[in-house]
Amino acid sequence: MRIRPYGLGIFGCIALTLLIAPLRTAIDLSNIALLYVLLVVATAVWSGRGPAVVTALLGSLAFAYVFVPPYFSLAITEVQHLITALIMLGVALLVGHLTSTLKNHVEAAKVREQHSRALYVLASQLTAAQTPADVLKISNHFLTTSFSVDDVRIYSPDAFDNLPAPLSPAGLADIIASRNLATVPVPGTTRALTVVPLRVARGLQGVLGFVLDDAGTLTGHARELLEIMASVVAVALERIHCAELAKTTEVKMASETLRSTILSALSHDLRTPLTALVGMADTLAEGRATEPEKQRAMIVAIRDQGLTINRLVSNLLEMARLQSGAVTLNKAWQPVEEVIGASLQQMRMQLDGHPVKVEIMSMLPPVEIDSVLMERALCNLLENATKYSPPGTGIDLSAGQVNNWLEIEICDRGPGLPDGCEAEIFGLFRRGQCESNIPGVGLGLAIVRTIVEAHGGRVDAENRSDGGACFKVRLPMETPPLVAELEAQA
Structure with a gap:
């Protein structure tokens, strides 16, 4: 029992008595009684309640001894004065009890409000948790700030065979069956291992365990708070588990779709040129093409079909290499004209029959790029233009600087892009004309996007107003080292 609160009540009673004793003849007894109340x-x-009861008893005695005639005597001669003293005592005890009860209710309401706020913060933080480790970290912070605990752990069902002392698998099974919070004393200490089952509608997510300094401090409200907290944690773990299942299922479905797409594309785009190769090879082998011109034409066709298969396999290997993240950009300052010229030179055979109109802004500064990869990207765009452009139609290629960006645009005179597919065609195995007889599996533009984005740029596609499609590559331009040094010296 704390002495100080009682001392304050006794001191207050003595002080009040000494203060109003000189005025006892000037103040009515009922008013004096109200002062004590x-x-x-x-x-x-x-x-609190105990000191209030002591104060009420002491005040009643002081009232009867000092203020009720005969003074300084507890022998009350008049019935009226006795009734006044008894009423004062009863009212003081009743009011003290009610006031103390109200105070306790207010304090309990404040505690509940604090706990509700803490639970709200806990639930808000758990919504952002991505892994069970995040849930444990957030739960540990909540418990250590709300209670005097340490060694907070979450035991998943597959870890029930490796429990710390003094908890045993059999004891844990009993706790789980009870569905309630339980405490297990730690031998030789006043501490206790507290265990709360983490249950959701689907089943048991595990148990929450922590060491409490004094299990006796767990009041009914504290136990209720811990059980609510455990429910919130269990829901968070269930959400993470379901998200992982959904992600795994989504990855499996995407992998299956990708596998089917690859098989479908390869079966079409490999079978067609291989069938042609076998047919032309049989024709040559059986001597049915006797004229030199026909033989030469078949040999050229065999070469073209072989190049088609080679490009297909090269694109597959290149995309696999880019997707694996094993590509390191070997950047160097390159003149834009040389990169474009090298790309046109590599594509000279495919561009035969498609006149290319090249417009490059004069005095373009060099750009820091991986020239090999960037030439590959431009070659893929040029190849795409030749595939979809009718024979004899031209291809426009332009390059220029817009603000701090290098823009390279390649436009064709083909059928254009389906409405709404301007962004989708850069995806893996996506094609603008899915049912066309034009060979390809939809890797070229995906490779272009991967290379350009690796350089910090972007690639866009749109339809030309007068027919055809345009592909625009935008790359960031920085000041070359020599120019930067000269500007710094100036």
Whole structure:
């Protein structure tokens, strides 16, 4: 029992008596009694029920001894004065009790409000948790700030065979069956291992365990708070588990779709040229093409079909290399004209029959790029233009600087892009004309996007107003080292 609150009540009673004793003839007894009742109320608010009862008893004695005639005597001769003293005592005790009860309710409401706020913060933080480790970290912070605990752990069902002492698998099974919070004393200490089952509608997610310094401090409200907290944690773990299942299922479905797409594309785009190769090879082998011109034409066709298969396999290997993240950009300052010229030179055979109109802004500064990869990207765009452009139609290629960006645009005179597919065609195995007889599996533009984005740029596609499609590559331009040094010296 704490002495100080009682001392404050006793001191207040003595001080009030000494203060109003000289005025006892000037103040009515009922008013004096009200002053003592007021003192009891103040004591109840400040110190609680016990000190208020002591103050009420002591105040009644002081009232009867000092203020009720005959003075300084507890022998009350008049019935009216006795009734007044008894009523004062009863009212003081009742008011003190009610005030103390109200104070306890207010304090309990404040605690519940604090706990509700803490639970709200906990639930808000758990919504952002991505892994069970995140849930454990957030739960540990909540428990250590709300209770005096340490060694917070979450035991998943597959870890029930490796439990710390003094918890045993059999004891844990009993706790789980009870569905309630339980404490297991730690031998030789006042501490206790507290275990709360983490249950959701689907089943048991595990148990939450922590070491409490004093299990006796767990009041009914504290136990209720911990069980609510465990429910929130269990829901968070269930959400993470379901998200992982959904992600795994999505990856499996995407992998299956990708596998089917690859098989479908390869079966079409490999079978067609291989069939042609076998047919032309049989024709040559059987001597049915006797004229030199026909033989030469078949040999050229065999070469073209072989190049088609080679480009297909090269694109597959290149995309696999880019997707694996094993590509390191070997950047160097390159003149834009040389990169474009090298790309046109590599594509000279495919561009035969498609006149290319090249417009490059004069005095373009060099750009820091991986020339090999960037030439590959431009070659893929040029190849795409030749595939979809009718024979004899031209291809426009332009390059220029817009603000701090290098823009390279390649436009064709083909059928254009289907409405709404301007962004989708850069995806893996996506094609603008899915049912066309033009060979390809939809890798070229995906490779272009991967290379350009690796350089910090972007590639866009749109339809030309007068027919055809345009592909625009935008690359960031920086000041070359020599120019930067000259500007710094100036």
